[in-house]
Amino acid sequence: MKRINYKYMLISLDDMATASRRSFLGTIASGVVGLAVGAGLGWGLRSPETKEVTITRERTVTAGGGERTVVSTVTSTVPGPTVTKQVTAVKTLPKDTIKIGILGIRSGPWATYGTLIEQGATLAMEEINAAGGILGSKVSLVIRDEAADVVKQARELVEAEKVDFLVGVDSSGNAMKVGPLMSELNRILIVTHAATHRFTEELVYKQKTKQLFRVSVPVYQDGILSAYVAKDLPVKKWAGINPDYEYGRVSWQFFRETLSKLRSDVEFVSEQFNKSPGTTDFSPFLSAALGADAEGIFSVNWALEAVTMHRQMKSLGVYDQVGAVINPMGYSMDVVYELGHEYPTAMHGTWVSGRYVWFYPKTPINERFVENFRKRWGRYPAYSSETTYTALYMLKAALETTGSLDLDALVQAMEDMVILSPAGARWIRPEDHQAIYDVPYGKITHSGGEIPLLTDLVTRSGWEYYRSPPF
Amino acid sequence: MLELLGHQLLTGLFRSSYYWLIASGLTLIFGVTRVVNFAHAAFFVLGGYIALTVDILTGNFWLSVATSTIAVGLLGMAVERGLVKPLYRVESLYQLLITFAVTLIINDASKLIWGAASRSMKIPAELALPVKIAGRSYPLFFFFIIATAVAVFILLYIVLEKTFWGLKVKSTWRDVSMAQALRINTGRIYTTTFFIGSLLAGFGGACMVAFTPVAPGLGDSLIITAFIIVVIAGLGNLIGAYVSSILIGVAESLFLLYLPELDILLIFVIMAVVLLVRPWGLFGEK
Numbered sequence: 001m002k003r004i005n006y007k008y009m010l011i012s013l014d015d016m017a018t019a020s021r022r023s024f025l026g027t028i029a030s031g032v033v034g035l036a037v038g039a040g041l042g043w044g045l046r047s048p049e050t051k052e053v054t055i056t057r058e059r060t061v062t063a064g065g066g067e068r069t070v071v072s073t074v075t076s077t078v079p080g081p082t083v084t085k086q087v088t089a090v091k092t093l094p095k096d097t098i099k100i101g102i103l104g105i106r107s108g109p110w111a112t113y114g115t116l117i118e119q120g121a122t123l124a125m126e127e128i129n130a131a132g133g134i135l136g137s138k139v140s141l142v143i144r145d146e147a148a149d150v151v152k153q154a155r156e157l158v159e160a161e162k163v164d165f166l167v168g169v170d171s172s173g174n175a176m177k178v179g180p181l182m183s184e185l186n187r188i189l190i191v192t193h194a195a196t197h198r199f200t201e202e203l204v205y206k207q208k209t210k211q212l213f214r215v216s217v218p219v220y221q222d223g224i225l226s227a228y229v230a231k232d233l234p235v236k237k238w239a240g241i242n243p244d245y246e247y248g249r250v251s252w253q254f255f256r257e258t259l260s261k262l263r264s265d266v267e268f269v270s271e272q273f274n275k276s277p278g279t280t281d282f283s284p285f286l287s288a289a290l291g292a293d294a295e296g297i298f299s300v301n302w303a304l305e306a307v308t309m310h311r312q313m314k315s316l317g318v319y320d321q322v323g324a325v326i327n328p329m330g331y332s333m334d335v336v337y338e339l340g341h342e343y344p345t346a347m348h349g350t351w352v353s354g355r356y357v358w359f360y361p362k363t364p365i366n367e368r369f370v371e372n373f374r375k376r377w378g379r380y381p382a383y384s385s386e387t388t389y390t391a392l393y394m395l396k397a398a399l400e401t402t403g404s405l406d407l408d409a410l411v412q413a414m415e416d417m418v419i420l421s422p423a424g425a426r427w428i429r430p431e432d433h434q435a436i437y438d439v440p441y442g443k444i445t446h447s448g449g450e451i452p453l454l455t456d457l458v459t460r461s462g463w464e465y466y467r468s469p470p471f
Numbered sequence: 472m473l474e475l476l477g478h479q480l481l482t483g484l485f486r487s488s489y490y491w492l493i494a495s496g497l498t499l500i501f502g503v504t505r506v507v508n509f510a511h512a513a514f515f516v517l518g519g520y521i522a523l524t525v526d527i528l529t530g531n532f533w534l535s536v537a538t539s540t541i542a543v544g545l546l547g548m549a550v551e552r553g554l555v556k557p558l559y560r561v562e563s564l565y566q567l568l569i570t571f572a573v574t575l576i577i578n579d580a581s582k583l584i585w586g587a588a589s590r591s592m593k594i595p596a597e598l599a600l601p602v603k604i605a606g607r608s609y610p611l612f613f614f615f616i617i618a619t620a621v622a623v624f625i626l627l628y629i630v631l632e633k634t635f636w637g638l639k640v641k642s643t644w645r646d647v648s649m650a651q652a653l654r655i656n657t658g659r660i661y662t663t664t665f666f667i668g669s670l671l672a673g674f675g676g677a678c679m680v681a682f683t684p685v686a687p688g689l690g691d692s693l694i695i696t697a698f699i700i701v702v703i704a705g706l707g708n709l710i711g712a713y714v715s716s717i718l719i720g721v722a723e724s725l726f727l728l729y730l731p732e733l734d735i736l737l738i739f740v741i742m743a744v745v746l747l748v749r750p751w752g753l754f755g756e757k
Contacts (some may be wrong), residue, residue, distance in 0.1 A: 032667075048633065106587075107578070107579075107582075107687075107688060107690050108578075108687070108688035108689070108691065109589070109686040109689050110686075111587035111686075111687055111688065111690075112586070112587035112588040112589070112686075113588050114587070131631070140609065189634060209501065228599065244735060271731065272730075272731050273731065273734075275692070275735050277689075277692060278691075278692025278693070278695075279684075279690075280489075280679075280683040280689070280692075280693065281485070281486050281489055281683060282727075283482040283486065283613075284479065284482040284483060284486060284724035284727045285476045285727060286482075287479055287481075287482045287607075287724070287726050287728075288479065288728045288731070291475040291478060291728060302590065303590040303686075304686040304689070305587045306685060307591055307684045308589075308683055308684050311591055311682070311684065312682065314722060315594055315599070315602060315610050315612070315682060316607075316608070316609060316610070317608035320608070321607075334588040334589065337588070338588060338589055338590065338591060338684070339591075342593065414490070429574070441675055454602075
């Protein structure tokens with residue numbers, strides 16, 4: 001099944017170089033249809049409950065030193081007519097339990113992000129185990145706090161807990177610390193939140209650390225796609241208020257560079273960097289931005305600081321004075337739930353995004369994910385929950401392809417992989433191990449319901465705005 | 472140009488008042504008991520949590536401030552009685568450690584009770600009224616905080632300088648054994664000081680939560696700024712702490728306008744210079 005998907009994707013890639021955007025999108029669309037057909041059986045994401053299929057598997061299991069043949073009957077529900085077929089499968093994993101180490105921030109002001117990662121991982125684990133595990137092996141999770149010395153935690157996970165894979169990492173700084181360690185620990189790490197482009201561009205592409213992958217969007221989303229949003233807004237003078245570390249500085253730099261290229265009449269009138277975490281009072285920053293006659297504010301502040309900033313912008317009347325606000329991580333669920341129906345809106349919109357937006361794309365896989373997530377956790381899924389969920393299924397797919405824990409084989413299986421996930425089709429670019437997929441921006445709109453929605457979606461193909469090798 | 476400067480000074484003054492609401496209790500407790508209360512900012516954030524809970528339940532901002540002030544004050548007193556008191560005789564390092572432990576307990580307890588995500592509340596309607604100044608609008612809340620900070624300063628000054636109790640506090644601060652010889656119940660002075668200091672933290676936290684959302688562990692970043700302010704002033708010096716709050720708050724705000732690149736560095740540079748030139752602080756005694 002995989003081969004079919006792969007071929008479709010290759011066709012679209014070849015076309016991309018020459019074809020117009022319309023035909024390119026058409027090819028992608030046809031590719032996606034092909035993928036969708038392939039996905040039902042071949043890929044781990046469970047399909048809608050339509051018909052029941054009984055598959056009798058004859059497996060060769062190596063256990064306790066001797067080889068024996070086990071015949072097991074697996075009943076699963078897949079779309080299509082009921083068929084019963086004999087499958088001779090020889091693949092099994094050498095371990096009964098695949099242990100996955102999860103790294104997320106679990107203490108301090110960003111602690112909620114560890115929970116979001118954990119929720120996605122737990123849901124995927126429960127689903128996979130309920131459906132028979134990975135080639136018969138169960139999945140188990142070991143969760144650690146990356147805020148408590150990420151290098152130590154990663155080492156302990158591998159050396160003491162004996163995990164087979166590492167998944168997660170919220171902070172860009174931590175991703176850059178733990179990334180180089182992976183070649184020594186010889187484990188695959190799939191990053192599901194940290195966004196610095198240096199992780200994939202430098203560690204993977206330049207330094208060839210093959211163990212590293214990322215399923216979430218890098219700062220291309222925060223800094224580059226946001227400029228495409230800004231170029232169509234009636235705003236010429238932009239002010240930046242960004243967290244003073246890697247993520248904030250890089251996003252602002254990308255935003256400026258891209259917007260200057262897209263439009264020549266924009267000015268960047270004020271440039272502020274706030275301490276992060278720990279900025280509790282934005283009033284001097286806002287006052288300075290207004291003092292520079294800013295018409296729009298660009299900020300990648302997130303989590304607690306995003307909530308603080310939006311509230312204080314409202315209190316200080318900034319929302320009445322500027323035309324538009326862009327806050328790339330503003331549709332993260334913690335911010336959306338906390339601000340709720342008081343999420344302020346500027347005249348030309350408060351434009352926000354995430355690493356995944358729960359209602360996009362409208363596919364059965366996504367709808368099912370959102371429904372299951374809500375059933376399990378009572379809330380709409382946050383982006384890092386989706387990315388972590390997908391990372392686990394990606395590992396499942398890779399293990400099912402290789403049938404072993406051999407690192408090189410797994411890396412090979414994951415490079416160039418196309419996985420249909422709640423966030424849409426993701427392609428793992430072989431050069432930098434970065435997942436390419438589309439996440440929209442939208443305008444905060446209050447229309448009743450549990451949380452504000454996004455309208456006027458700005459969607460662009462990842463192919464268009466991702467930076468691409470050579471970096 | 473002048474207007475711009477004025478706006479920046481005003482936001483600086485607001486920020487100073489916010490700093491002072493944290494630093495006042497911290498320096499009071501240190502001045503009298505010589506305990507570096509690491510948990511002080513955690514008390515401040517806890518005050519915010521209690522206030523927003525009461526606000527959700529009753530919808531009354533003033534009641535929530537009052538409840539939180541008293542609750543945190545009592546908690547501070549309990550911590551002093553139960554945990555800090557047995558450690559007065561040993562090295563001050565142990566007092567720092569125990570208050571650090573209290574910080575961790577409060578951080579994780581608030582995560583259990585209020586969740587890991589940030590929590591916020593709206594500025595109450597009566598304080599949300601916009602005040603127009605030179606083309607910008609500020610909520611009345613802004614001036615309420617600035618006025619509150621001044622009031623806290625005056626009140627503390629009167630209590631310490633103009634009352635008999637203040638005299639006893641000061642004598643305890645000067646020389647504990649001499650104060651005890653004069654039959655001053657220094658144990659009670661310590662406890663009361665802790666109560667008042669924590670009271671201030673609860674009060675400040677409750678007032679500020681309407682403007683600044685809270686999250687578990689937020690205090691850890693607030694305490695550093697508060698410590699620096701207190702150190703610059705001279706540990707335990709109340710008037711100095713107010714002046715240095717204003718100095719730092721206004722300087723930060725102005726630097727943001729003119730030299731934003733140096734803003735985060737600023738407070739540390741001031742501290743380093745003060746410690747090199749006057750290690751006992753700007754207002755401290757040698």
